Amino acid sequence: MVLDKNILPLILFQFLPEMTILSALSLFLVGYKIRLKQLVIIGIIGALLASVVKSHQLLPIVSTLIIAFILIILLVIIYKIDVISASIATFLGIVVLGFVEAANYFFVNAVTGITMQQAMEDLTLRLLFPLSEYILLTVVILVCQKYNFALINLKELKELSRKDYER
Amino acid sequence: MKDRTIFNIIIPLGLAFLLVSLLVLSSLNLHNLISSPLSLSEPVLFAMIIMLFITIPVLLILTKNIYLLSKQQKTLEIQDFYIEHLSELVRAIRVQRHDFVNHMQVVYALMKTGKFDKAIEYIADLSHDIQITGAMLSVDIPELSALLLAKTDLARKKEILFKITVESNLKGLEIKPLELIMVVANLLDNAFEAVESLPVDIRSVVLKVAETAEYYSLQINNPGYIPEEIRMRMFEMGYSTKEGKERGTGLAAVKSVVEKNGGTITLQCSRDQGIIFTVCFPKPSNS
Numbered sequence: 001m002v003l004d005k006n007i008l009p010l011i012l013f014q015f016l017p018e019m020t021i022l023s024a025l026s027l028f029l030v031g032y033k034i035r036l037k038q039l040v041i042i043g044i045i046g047a048l049l050a051s052v053v054k055s056h057q058l059l060p061i062v063s064t065l066i067i068a069f070i071l072i073i074l075l076v077i078i079y080k081i082d083v084i085s086a087s088i089a090t091f092l093g094i095v096v097l098g099f100v101e102a103a104n105y106f107f108v109n110a111v112t113g114i115t116m117q118q119a120m121e122d123l124t125l126r127l128l129f130p131l132s133e134y135i136l137l138t139v140v141i142l143v144c145q146k147y148n149f150a151l152i153n154l155k156e157l158k159e160l161s162r163k164d165y166e167r
Numbered sequence: 168m169k170d171r172t173i174f175n176i177i178i179p180l181g182l183a184f185l186l187v188s189l190l191v192l193s194s195l196n197l198h199n200l201i202s203s204p205l206s207l208s209e210p211v212l213f214a215m216i217i218m219l220f221i222t223i224p225v226l227l228i229l230t231k232n233i234y235l236l237s238k239q240q241k242t243l244e245i246q247d248f249y250i251e252h253l254s255e256l257v258r259a260i261r262v263q264r265h266d267f268v269n270h271m272q273v274v275y276a277l278m279k280t281g282k283f284d285k286a287i288e289y290i291a292d293l294s295h296d297i298q299i300t301g302a303m304l305s306v307d308i309p310e311l312s313a314l315l316l317a318k319t320d321l322a323r324k325k326e327i328l329f330k331i332t333v334e335s336n337l338k339g340l341e342i343k344p345l346e347l348i349m350v351v352a353n354l355l356d357n358a359f360e361a362v363e364s365l366p367v368d369i370r371s372v373v374l375k376v377a378e379t380a381e382y383y384s385l386q387i388n389n390p391g392y393i394p395e396e397i398r399m400r401m402f403e404m405g406y407s408t409k410e411g412k413e414r415g416t417g418l419a420a421v422k423s424v425v426e427k428n429g430g431t432i433t434l435q436c437s438r439d440q441g442i443i444f445t446v447c448f449p450k451p452s453n454s
Contacts, residue, residue: 060188060191060192060195061188061192064188084173088173088176088177088180091180091181091184092180092230094184094187095180095183095184095187095223095227096227098184098187098188098190098191099187099190099220099223099224101191101194102187102190102191102194102219102220103220105194105195106194106216116194116195151227151230151231151234152176152230152231152234153234153238156238157172157234157237157238157241160238160241160242160245
């Protein structure tokens with residue numbers, strides 16, 4: 001395990017917003033109401049665990065899968081939703097977050113000419129690089145939350161799928 | 168949720184996850200991919216990335232459409248349930264109408280032949296039936312009245328004496344009609360099934376709809392006895408004393424719906440009183 005010397009600013013300004021945004025995104029995409037208190041708790045615990053995972057310098061896909069697993073557990077324990085819903089929510093969140101992250105990379109690269117390698121070498125650039133992505137996603141989350149948009153409403157589907165009507 | 172629905176959602180979602188991983192990896196290592204002699208040329212790589220940017224939203228839209236289809240399917244299943252009960256009701260009303268014509272003919276014939284005492288006796292018996300129908304209709308939940316009417320018809324066919332006592336119109340009961348029907352229908356069907364094999368003279372089921380200061384209650388009573396070891400497991404999902412693959416979901420589902428609505432279900436059983444299922448739903452605090 002190699003702990004980054006700038007771990008604290010990374011936790012505060014990268015992992016914490018990323019985990020909070022990811023969990024909020026995951027929840028509203030599957031039709032769950034966002035509860036700020038639980039979200040912050042998930043964000044803090046998730047950010048700490050994500051920093052530990054990322055310090056192991058694993059392959060990106062492996063660390064993403066481990067973080068996804070952590071988020072599923074946190075959603076089940078703190079948000080009290082079932083494992084299947086938490087898994088679908090998490091992977092849906094990761095898909096959307098990853099998509100926006102990639103789009104953000106191309107956008108920032110095209111506007112500023114800064115590459116990912118350059119950004120990773122400089123702490124300020126590393127922290128500023130995903131800023132536009134976080135702002136965009138926060139606005140999207142707030143707007144979607146206001147208009148009750150959900151890509152798939154698992155809660156509703158679960159309610160309809162109960163076997164109560166069968167004899 | 169049924170496994171198939173989940174499975175249908177997971178496939179495009181998993182594919183989208185793989186493509187996103189590929190997209191993120193290629194964007195992180197774009198420089199290396201272009202400069203490496205073994206890798207793709209720049210236009211091909213960009214074309215691939217653009218394809219990924221298009222495919223991922225398409226997969227997400229596909230996931231949404233699969234969800235909408237599943238939702239429609241579930242809604243149709245629930246509508247089928249309603250239609251089934253409505254059909255039973257229509258059939259029951261047709262039978263009643265047909266019976267009514269026959270009764271009128273009998274009364275007319277008795278009066279025509281001067282047997283007025285017999286005619287009065289016949290009308291008195293008839294009015295008892297009408298009173299039961301009236302009691303059913305006094306319940307403030309039309310869906311429940313319809314169900315009781317349909318079950319009365321079913322009981323008649325099975326030669327079961329089905330008594331209904333309505334002491335409360337259930338006004339203020341906060342439960343979805345579909346859920347209430349599911350509870351009552353399951354309990355009545357079980358009671359009918361239990362007495363079917365008994366001699367006709369003791370083949371009876373009693374439904375009592377009542378209320379106290381705190382609860383609305385529905386009590387279903389039928390002759391019979393359930394040994395304690397079966398009673399202990401009756402509300403378990405999948406447990407049934409009857410043979411068949413699809414058995415053992417009814418009472419477990421009833422319990423789940425009752426508890427979901429804050430109610431309780433109890434089972435009393437004794438050799439002299441028979442089997443009594445009591446479902447209680449709390450009254451809303453403002454009623």
